[in-house]
Amino acid sequence: MDKKMTRKEYMQWSQKEAPKTRKGKNMLMAFLIGGTICTIAQIINSFLLSAGMVQEDAGTVTTLIMIFLGAFLTGLNVYDDIGRIGGAGAAIPVTGFANSIVSPAMEYKKEGYVMGVGARMFLIAGPVLVYGIVASIICGILYYLFA
Amino acid sequence: MGTRLGKQTIRLDSRPVIQAWAAIVGAKEGQGPLRRYFDEVVEDEYYGEKSFEKAESKFIRETISKILMKGNVSTGDIQYLFAGDLLNQCTATSFGVSASEIPYFGLYGACSTIAESISLGSMVVEGGMAERVICITSSHFCSAEKQFRYPLEFGNQRPPTSQWTVTGSGGVLIGSAGDGPRIVHITTGKIVDMGITDANDMGAAMAPAAVDTITAHFTETGLPDDYYDMVVTGDLGEHGKNLCIKLLEENGINIKHCYNDCGTMIYSPEQGTDCGGSGCACSATVFAGYLLEKLSRREINRLLLVATGALHSPTSIQQGESIPAIAHAVGVEMQQN
Structure with a gap:
C-alpha cells in the first residue's frame, strides 16, 4: 500500500470514487410507495367513517389494520421487497414498524420462543420504542409545567 | 523444502499439486454467468435442512464428498483439513466436517479463508507432513445477513457500495504428486487498516490490503507484472476493484489487462447485487469452479489468486472501530511442457 496516502485522504478519495446513491430515484420511489401506503390507510379510514364509526375509533382501527397488513406482508416475504424499493416511504409508516418487529421474530424462531422470538423481536424496533417513550415523557412533563 | 523469498513470500520448490476441486453454490449463483462451471447448484436455500446454519454445514459436507469422489480418494487418505467460514466460532465448518473424522484446523480469515487454507495446506504438504490435505470454505447469504446485518425480511434499502454474500462452498484437494495445477x-498478507468504518463498504476497506499483498508478491518474487495470465482478487466488488487498479498503478504495477475480481465475476449486473459478491464462498467457488477449470484446460497457465478478507465483527463495527483487512496470495501454475 502506498504509504503516501494517509487514512483521512484514503477515506475521502474512496468515498469520491464510490458509486453514488441515486437520490432522485430513491426520493421519488419513497414518495410513491409511502403515498400509496397512506392512501390505502385513508381509504380504510373513510370507509370506517362512512360505516358509522366515530373519528377517534376509526383512526385506531385503521392503524390496527395497517399494522396487520405490514405484519402479514412481512410473513408473505413481500414487505422486504417493498422496503428495498420504497426506502423511507416503506419504513416510516406504521406498516414499516410492524415489519421491523415481525422480521426478527421470524428470523430468530429457530433459537426458540424465549431467547429467540421473545428476546430478539425488538432488535430493530427497540431503540424506536425506548426513545419514543422517553420523548413522550419529556413532552408530558413540559405540558404539565407550562400548560 | 521451500525457499523464503522475502518478508511475506515463499516459493514451494516441490510444487504441491491441486489434485481435485469442487464447488457447490446456491440458486442465485447458479443464475450467474459462471453457472456451468459449478459442480452443483442447490435451488433450496435450506438445502433440505431446518436452518440456514445447518444448510451451510451441508454445503461443506457435500463439497468434501465431491472432492473425495473427484480425487478418487477416501477420508482415510486425507491427513489434514484446513477450513473455515464466516459464522461465529466457525460453527458451519465444525458441524460440516465432524462426520469426516479428518484431523482439522479451523481457520478464520473472513473472505480470505480459501487462500489462507491453501497457503497453510500446501506448506504442510511441501514440508512432508502430509501426503494429501483438503482446504475448503463456505458462506451462506442468509446466515451471514443474520449475523452481520439485518433479518432477511426486514425492508431496508441496500447502499450502492454493498455486496451480496455468496451461498456455497468451494474447496481443493492438495497432494504431493500427480497432474494438475x-x-x-x-x-x-498482513493487516492493512485504512480507517474505513462502514461495513457496507468492504470493497474500500479491503482494496488497500489487496494492493499491499500484490505489491509485496511482485517485489519479493521479482516477477514481471505481465507474468500471470490472470490476477484475481477475492471479493472487492466493482468499487474495490476500481480502487485496487488505481492504487496498483500508483505503486507502478500495471496488471489492468489481466486483472479481475471474483466478486464481479460471479453475478451479472442485472442480478441486483450492487457491487457484486462477497463471502468466503465468493473466491472459493470461483477458484474451485471456474479458475481451476480454466487452468486445467490450459486456457490460462499462470494464476495469482488474491483472496481478500474484512476482519471486523458486528461488535467492533458498533463500537465504531475501523475494518482491519487482509489479503493472501497464492500463485498457481500449470507445469510447462
Whole structure:
C-alpha cells in the first residue's frame, strides 16, 4: 500500500470514487410507495367513517389494520421487497414498524420462543420504542409545567 | 523444502499439486454467468435442512464428498483439513466436517479463508507432513445477513457500495504428486487498516490490503507484472476493484489487462447485487469452479489468486472501530511442457 496516502485522504478519495446513491430515484420511489401506503390507510379510514364509526375509533382501527397488513406482508416475504424499493416511504409508516418487529421474530424462531422470538423481536424496533417513550415523557412533563 | 523469498513470500520448490476441486453454490449463483462451471447448484436455500446454519454445514459436507469422489480418494487418505467460514466460532465448518473424522484446523480469515487454507495446506504438504490435505470454505447469504446485518425480511434499502454474500462452498484437494495445477508461490498478507468504518463498504476497506499483498508478491518474487495470465482478487466488488487498479498503478504495477475480481465475476449486473459478491464462498467457488477449470484446460497457465478478507465483527463495527483487512496470495501454475 502506498504509504503516501494517509487514512483521512484514503477515506475521502474512496468515498469520491464510490458509486453514488441515486437520490432522485430513491426520493421519488419513497414518495410513491409511502403515498400509496397512506392512501390505502385513508381509504380504510373513510370507509370506517362512512360505516358509522366515530373519528377517534376509526383512526385506531385503521392503524390496527395497517399494522396487520405490514405484519402479514412481512410473513408473505413481500414487505422486504417493498422496503428495498420504497426506502423511507416503506419504513416510516406504521406498516414499516410492524415489519421491523415481525422480521426478527421470524428470523430468530429457530433459537426458540424465549431467547429467540421473545428476546430478539425488538432488535430493530427497540431503540424506536425506548426513545419514543422517553420523548413522550419529556413532552408530558413540559405540558404539565407550562400548560 | 521451500525457499523464503522475502518478508511475506515463499516459493514451494516441490510444487504441491491441486489434485481435485469442487464447488457447490446456491440458486442465485447458479443464475450467474459462471453457472456451468459449478459442480452443483442447490435451488433450496435450506438445502433440505431446518436452518440456514445447518444448510451451510451441508454445503461443506457435500463439497468434501465431491472432492473425495473427484480425487478418487477416501477420508482415510486425507491427513489434514484446513477450513473455515464466516459464522461465529466457525460453527458451519465444525458441524460440516465432524462426520469426516479428518484431523482439522479451523481457520478464520473472513473472505480470505480459501487462500489462507491453501497457503497453510500446501506448506504442510511441501514440508512432508502430509501426503494429501483438503482446504475448503463456505458462506451462506442468509446466515451471514443474520449475523452481520439485518433479518432477511426486514425492508431496508441496500447502499450502492454493498455486496451480496455468496451461498456455497468451494474447496481443493492438495497432494504431493500427480497432474494438475501446482502451487508455486505464497504471499501471506498482513493487516492493512485504512480507517474505513462502514461495513457496507468492504470493497474500500479491503482494496488497500489487496494492493499491499500484490505489491509485496511482485517485489519479493521479482516477477514481471505481465507474468500471470490472470490476477484475481477475492471479493472487492466493482468499487474495490476500481480502487485496487488505481492504487496498483500508483505503486507502478500495471496488471489492468489481466486483472479481475471474483466478486464481479460471479453475478451479472442485472442480478441486483450492487457491487457484486462477497463471502468466503465468493473466491472459493470461483477458484474451485471456474479458475481451476480454466487452468486445467490450459486456457490460462499462470494464476495469482488474491483472496481478500474484512476482519471486523458486528461488535467492533458498533463500537465504531475501523475494518482491519487482509489479503493472501497464492500463485498457481500449470507445469510447462
